[in-house]
Amino acid sequence: DTGVSQNPRHKITKRGQNVTFRCDPISEHNRLYWYRQTLGQGPEFLTYFQNEAQLEKSRLLSDRFSAERPKGSFSTLEIQRTEQGDSAMYLCASSLISSNYGYTFGSGTRLTVV
Amino acid sequence: AQKVTQAQTEISVVEKEDVTLDCVYETRDTTYYLFWYKQPPSGELVFLIRRNSFDEQNEISGRYSWNFQKSTSSFNFTITASQVVDSAVYFCALSGNILTGGGNKLTFGTGTQLKVEL
Numbered sequence: 623d624t625g626v627s628q629n630p631r632h633k634i635t636k637r638g639q640n641v642t643f644r645c646d647p648i649s650e651h652n653r654l655y656w657y658r659q660t661l662g663q664g665p666e667f668l669t670y671f672q673n674e675a676q677l678e679k680s681r682l683l684s685d686r687f688s689a690e691r692p693k694g695s696f697s698t699l700e701i702q703r704t705e706q707g708d709s710a711m712y713l714c715a716s717s718l719i720s721s722n723y724g725y726t727f728g729s730g731t732r733l734t735v736v
Numbered sequence: 737a738q739k740v741t742q743a744q745t746e747i748s749v750v751e752k753e754d755v756t757l758d759c760v761y762e763t764r765d766t767t768y769y770l771f772w773y774k775q776p777p778s779g780e781l782v783f784l785i786r787r788n789s790f791d792e793q794n795e796i797s798g799r800y801s802w803n804f805q806k807s808t809s810s811f812n813f814t815i816t817a818s819q820v821v822d823s824a825v826y827f828c829a830l831s832g833n834i835l836t837g838g839g840n841k842l843t844f845g846t847g848t849q850l851k852v853e854l
Contacts, residue, residue, distance in 0.1 A: 657842075662846070662847075663846055664740075664829070664846050665844050670841060678841070680841075715781075724771055724831075725842065726783065727773075727781035727782075729780040
């Protein structure tokens with residue numbers, strides 16, 4: 623296993639279009655997290671899954687955002703009717719509940735809404 | 737509510753200088769975890785260290801050292817003999833108790849951009 627993989631690395635979309643990102647966590651990790659990072663800021667928590675269950679969602683996750691983790695493996699994050707304010711780096715992380723090393727992050731998907 | 741403050745937005749040093757990155761945190765949890773991550777231009781967050789709130793021993797790993805002071809709610813990071821490859825954004829982060837379910841998310845500071853020049 624080479625770590626957390628995110629696709630695509632970059633996405634440019636027109637305002638109003640829908641986009642979907644994918645995250646493949648480290649295979650034995652049971653938790654998966656989505657974060658959003660805007661320029662000059664630290665990552666902000668969006669949501670997390672334990673196995674296939676989505677256990678917490680941030681108020682940052684508006685109705686236009688939906689995340690899934692079918693079968694507790696990979697996860698997708700969809701943004702509907704994108705807005706310019708959605709432009710950001712979307713980071714995925716995974717962890718084991720009892721990990722001593724916390725979270726392993728992917729390289730992120732950079733979304734630009736034009 | 738949890739909060740992490742990294743007051744230093746950007747630091748520039750000359751190679752081989754020592755540099756300390758400051759981190760101050762706020763939490764109501766009695767058990768919590770503190771982290772430092774490095775974010776190079778490639779964007780991936782690289783884990784550097786995790787400390788729990790009951791372990792105030794300072795830690796050294798090669799050129800890196802961390803000073804955790806619960807009395808001042810600080811978890812500062814020092815790089816000794818800095819190198820150009822240390823240039824990156826460094827984030828301090830805080831979570832609740834991972835083992836009891838409180839560690840569901842990390843609260844990050846705004847990061848410190850470190851530039852190490854020749």
